[in-house]
Amino acid sequence: MSVRTGLVAATAAVAAVALAAPAATAAPARDDHKATRAAMDANIKDGVVGLAVQVKDKNGVWKATAGVGNLKTGAPRSAHDRFRAGSITKTFVATVLLQLEAEGRLSLDDKVDKWLPGVVRGKGNDGRKITLRQLLNHTSGIYNYTDDEGFQKAVFLADGFFKNRYRTWTPRELVSLALKHKPDFEPGADWNYSNTNYTLAGMVIEKVTGNRYGDEVRHRIIEPLGLHGTKIPGTDRTLGKPHSRAYSKLAETATGKTYDVTEFNPSAAGSAGELVSNPADLNRFYSALLRGKILPRKQLKEMKTTIEFGEEVGGYGLGLFKQKLSCGVQLWGHSGGIHGSLSETVTTADGSHTLTFNANSDWAGDSRPIMEAEFCGK
Template sequence: MPRIFRRVGITALAITLLAGAATPAVATAGSRAVPKAAAEQDRPELQKAIQELVDAGYAGMQMRVNDQRGEWVGSAGVRKLGQSAKPPTNGRFRIGSTTKNFVATLMLQLVADGKVRLDGPVADYLPEFRLDRRITVRMLLQHTSGLFNFAGGEVYDDGTYVPGIPWQGKEWVDKRFHTYQPEELVRLALSKPAKFEPGTNWSYSNTNYVLARLLIEKVTGRPYGEEMKRRILRPLHLRDTMVPGTRTDIPGPHAHGYHRYEDAGQWKVIDVTRQNPSWISSAGEMISTTKDLHTFFSALNSGKLIPTELLAEMRKPHPKSAGLFGRYGLGLYVQDTGPNCVGTLLNHNGSNNGYGALMYSTPDGKMTMTASITMGDAAIDQAQVFPKVLEKLLKKVFCGRQAEPAYGAEPAQPTS
């Protein structure tokens, strides 16, 4: 059978960071039961898919699928190393760079309101940083500004690597409760050489979305977390989603995440469930659940959050942005699954040390898959393992008999 997901370049940062069956109408400890009538829980192929990911070495996974058959939720693996309880299917988790899709949506709402010009210079809103006037708001959201990536550093065309703040390993572990100010992260990035001239190329940079946060705060006069609540979280009743700021814990039910690192020649594993997410700020700090991510992404793609014309802009991918998750638009990836699947998939996955998040939707918002992955103590070759397990998972969810064709694609055929 031909491979339907194209294998393309994978960024080192994304791969390094990415790091139980639900029974109908029966609640397990820390989980919320889903009625069989609504969820049609008899879908062993989905349970098998998440179990395969755990078998590959991840500590745990919870997943939610919404499609024409209803809603399915399940989990596999463990909530905490050394214990047998599965991850709670209503558990909160750190969503990492999935945060960027929320921030981009908020920014486009401000564009719709006339408070921000999508193709206006960022320097007009944030003159204190003396940014290159060629850098526009669109470039921030699409990662075409060329600005140095403060978390992960940069590899330049001549092969030179310039590090940013500690983002993994012992350095990060030692500073995981340190508070960074967003202005501090931006100024660090601006002290380093740009990767390319604004608008001439594409490169994923967390700096773009910290600048987006500061711009949102400047034009609204409110912290971006408050603006996020006012414009998105409250209207959609996303009660389990939060912008934590410097809060170190994950409130409510949750699975634990772990970080494996080398120290003085010895490999160690530490529980990093508690951490100060200011190190990644608005580029990856948010906490949510699979249910809230489904509600948000379905609402966005069905046109409930931003005007149609801006949703279309969001979905225009940059031609040089090809990667594991597709091509990048404004705060989301656009992925082609081929003619024997659902056609176009939209996503923005994310990761934070200890946690990974998956968020996928068809363009009409009617079919979604949201999930959380927790890292454990296994040594995993992420560059080899993650693309393979992700591809198998997406095939099971979006390319089986339950998947409906999109954008004129042929009816989906069953896959093995």
């Protein structure tokens, strides 16, 4: 799912890839990746500027790129590019909260108001009725702040973007945008993807630990796993080297002028989607997570306990999607979209076969055919 919910439909296409039904089939490792390569090339023909894909399986690491990383110079994408990973951030945030639960410092059944008293109030919103678990699995009912019309004009459309691209947004500001709206439903009554949930989750981490949520992500996940290309940027507008340029239409359609949006203050996404990473790091993180190297067994089971969307779609756990491919292979992971970037990382249930996809343009791109090719050979 994407921080850009509500605009350019390509982001939604990547998000939709993350919804499919469960299965227990193991994925066959493929050592030639010809089908994957063909699916990447098809993405470029469909309008993606450039792609970086990396696979880790029993045969080792396979890296591939397609298209270009810079429209002005024609320079190709690099397999080592750093990029904005969008809502993939959510898996990192959920992992930290689950670690805190394992340490006995909080319970996922705690009400939001216990840690953020009075913060969620107004228009029928009430943090005394919403649990931390409901934030993580998107059953809180709280409105998605990125759907707010004023925010979309200020951040996602060209005039607003160039006026506000370096603006710093505080978590309180983002939550206040959501609280101008009535809840989508009563807590626990339904499911709706809302970035506001993870803005609040980041605030809870800070209240519980006394540290910035990004510092907790760094010392609990990034440093122990040696994710040297990964950072929580805060207000840092840069990606760090190496990176390609990032492109957006900054419009409600996928036509019109293409803009370079590489520099951007990602506080507009915050703990819902500001992560910067690269393919190798994301593969390492999700593989380690599913292999039980980051969370105790109890917490990993909680993370994988999903809200089901139906037989043909799939489910969402705690910062983690599950999906099933046409050949029956079940995958776990998350997708993410943010200015100039569409990404997805998926891995098999045992963490043995992992793939990361990134497009450096946000109006076109479909990771589903790439996953079908890699895991099913289609």
